[in-house]
Amino acid sequence: MNILIKNAKIVDCVQNFIGDVLVEGGRIKEVAKSINKEGVEVVDAKGLTLMPTFIDTHAHFREPGLTWKEDIETGSKAAVKGGFTGVCLMANTKPICSSKEVLEEVRRRGKEVGLADLHQCLSITKNFDGKTLEHLDELRDDKEIKAISDDGVGVGNGKVMHDALLKAKEYGWVVMSHAETSEFSRMDMRAAENMMTWRDVELCKLTGGRLHMCHVSTKESMEYIINAKLLGTNVTCEVTPHHIALTREVNDYRVNPPIREKEDVAYLINAIKTGMVDCIGTDHAPHTEEEKKKGSPGMVGLETAFSICYTTLVKENGLSLNKLSEIMSKNPSEILGMNKGTLGIGRDGDLVLVDLDKKVKIDSESFASKGHNTPFNGMEYYGEVQMTIKGGKIVYKK
Ligand code: DOR
Ligand code: ZN
Ligand code: ZN
Numbered sequence: 001m002n003i004l005i006k007n008a009k010i011v012d013c014v015q016n017f018i019g020d021v022l023v024e025g026g027r028i029k030e031v032a033k034s035i036n037k038e039g040v041e042v043v044d045a046k047g048l049t050l051m052p053t054f055i056d057t058h059a060h061f062r063e064p065g066l067t068w069k070e071d072i073e074t075g076s077k078a079a080v081k082g083g084f085t086g087v088c089l090m091a092n093t094k095p096i097c098s099s100k101e102v103l104e105e106v107r108r109r110g111k112e113v114g115l116a117d118l119h120q121c122l123s124i125t126k127n128f129d130g131k132t133l134e135h136l137d138e139l140r141d142d143k144e145i146k147a148i149s150d151d152g153v154g155v156g157n158g159k160v161m162h163d164a165l166l167k168a169k170e171y172g173w174v175v176m177s178h179a180e181t182s183e184f185s186r187m188d189m190r191a192a193e194n195m196m197t198w199r200d201v202e203l204c205k206l207t208g209g210r211l212h213m214c215h216v217s218t219k220e221s222m223e224y225i226i227n228a229k230l231l232g233t234n235v236t237c238e239v240t241p242h243h244i245a246l247t248r249e250v251n252d253y254r255v256n257p258p259i260r261e262k263e264d265v266a267y268l269i270n271a272i273k274t275g276m277v278d279c280i281g282t283d284h285a286p287h288t289e290e291e292k293k294k295g296s297p298g299m300v301g302l303e304t305a306f307s308i309c310y311t312t313l314v315k316e317n318g319l320s321l322n323k324l325s326e327i328m329s330k331n332p333s334e335i336l337g338m339n340k341g342t343l344g345i346g347r348d349g350d351l352v353l354v355d356l357d358k359k360v361k362i363d364s365e366s367f368a369s370k371g372h373n374t375p376f377n378g379m380e381y382y383g384e385v386q387m388t389i390k391g392g393k394i395v396y397k398k
Contacts, residue, residue, distance in 0.1 A: 001026055001392030002040040005351065008050035012343040013326035021050060023349030026391035031343050045353055048386060051325055052341050053350040054306060055086035055332035057238050058151070058176075058214055058281030060298070061118070064105060065094025070286040070370045072106065075302075076115035078284070078369035080396040082302040083352035083385040085116045086338050088176075088281075091123040092152035098123045098135050100142070107144065115395045119336050121149045124164045124175060130156050133164055140171045146337050149176035151214055154196050156182055161200060165209030174210040174236075174335060179221065180256065190218055193257050197221035201228045204235050212335060213237040215283050217257040219267040226276045236335055238281035239268050241301060241308040246375065253375035255285070256297040269317050272327065279332040280309055286371025300364075300371040306352075307360055307381035315382055321356075349392040358384040 006020045010031065020035040021028065061075035070078075079087050089106065091097035097106070103120055110118035122139060126132035128150050139145060148168060154177070155161045161177075168175045179196035180189075197213060201224050204211035216222050216237045225237050246259045253259060271277050282305045285298025309328065313319040333341025340348045361380050364372040388396035 001349070003349070003389060003392045003394075004035060004037050004040045004042045005045050005050055005353070006035075006042060008045035008048055008353065010343060011049055011051050011321050011325055013322050013330045015343060016322060021343060021351065023351070023389070023392035026349050028343060028345055028347045028349050031345065043387070047355070048353045049321075049356050051352050051354065052329040052343055052347070053085040053352045053388060053390070054083045054328040055336060055338060055341055056084050056282050056284065056302065056305070057088045057212070057279050057332045057335055058090065059087050059284035059302065060090050060092065060286065062093060062286060063109060064102065068370070069288060069291070072109040072118070073113045074368060074370045075284070076110070076113045076118070078300065078302040078367065079116045080388040080390070081368045081385065082304070083306050083354065083388050084302055085350045085388065085390045085395070086119070086333060086336060086340055087116050088119045088147060088336055089121060090149055090151040091121045092128070096123050096127050097121065098126045100139060103142065103145070115390065117338060119146055121147050121151070121176065124148045124150045124155055125160060128153055131160055133160065133167060136164070136167045136171070145173055147174045147176050147212070149178065149214070151176060151178040154178055154180040154182060158199055158203065162203050162207060165203055165207040165211065169207060169209040174212050176212045176214050178214050189258050193218055194220045198224050201225060201233065201235055204228065205231070205233050208234060211235045215240045215243065215257055215281060216268070217243045217260050217264065219264045222267055222271050222276070226271065229276060236278040236331075238279045239272065239277050240281060240283045241305045241312070242299060242375070244268050244272070245308050245312045251375050253299060254292070254295060254297050255283075255299055269313065272313060273317065273319055277327060279327050279335065280305060281332070284369070286369055287373050289372070292373050299374050300367065300369045303367050303369060304362055304374065304376050304381075306354065306385060307383040308376065310356065310383035311381040349389065351389040352385055353387040355384050355386050356382065358382065360384045
């Protein structure tokens, strides 16, 4: 597909200038001050900012088996409405994604919907039983697997996590860790996260496997990760929009890991500014209103991520837009092995047009997601996605 975007403020992790971008055959063909080309669809983007689309390392689309909460079609619609065209899906579906059948079903549905490129995680332990790893060996030749995760629960047994990291290292996969020591969950959610983060970082050093820490939310956990990174450890980490925009004092919305204290939020934001956080992961976790009333943890996040991150990090904390692009596009794309995330020549023609000056009042009723569970309803942020393009084709337009 071919498209020419003109007169945009062009921003990725390194560029920032007013100009044009040409996508041909689904890939970025040219980026320059002025491009003229006959016979292509032209979009005049004067006053808007053009960025590589966002890539989410962490979302729950609930298919198969839990599709009253979300499905691949509504999840994909929410993604492109939020400016995302690459999404990594967690394995806590029903059945849990421990088999070729579930992997292939999700991939088939993702392609059928065709709005975003989905990567489905395989579970670390079979059916989240906390111990069985044989399915990893059985699926070792599946070239589409990039990441494995038991997200939703922590892998309680350290030896099992150790062995999973070794297998993943051999098969070229990244292990995504939901750090929560279940024995401590009821008692102390901070200790529950910190202990498993510390353990997994140590196991990463020991095995040399590729570890990605999901939704890091405490100062201590981030500290362990930073110290390991400074030693050259093979660990990356993500932070969610809600863990940098909310504090427990103000809004203690139910989510795992929980909303933390002011000091944690400040520490996470500083870690982003100093380059220690690899990416933003939304942890988009749709639930019905009834399920939320009964205590299901989580919130939807794809449609609000950019405005929350832009406002909190760029407007309020002085992060550069280039750096935001790095953590919302380039780094997550690299972690998932996608050909996206920058406006480099030859990258997928996945572009998002945003209006940075537009003030938006979050309205959960207007979400494309089936989930309306968000603590951000009614809150005001800056930055609105106007158009999302995937492979040169417009997949969302406001
Ligand atoms: O809040 C959460 N919701 N945390 C998790 O780990 C799981 C997720 C979900 O699947 O709803
Ligand atoms: Zn999780
Ligand atoms: Zn999750």
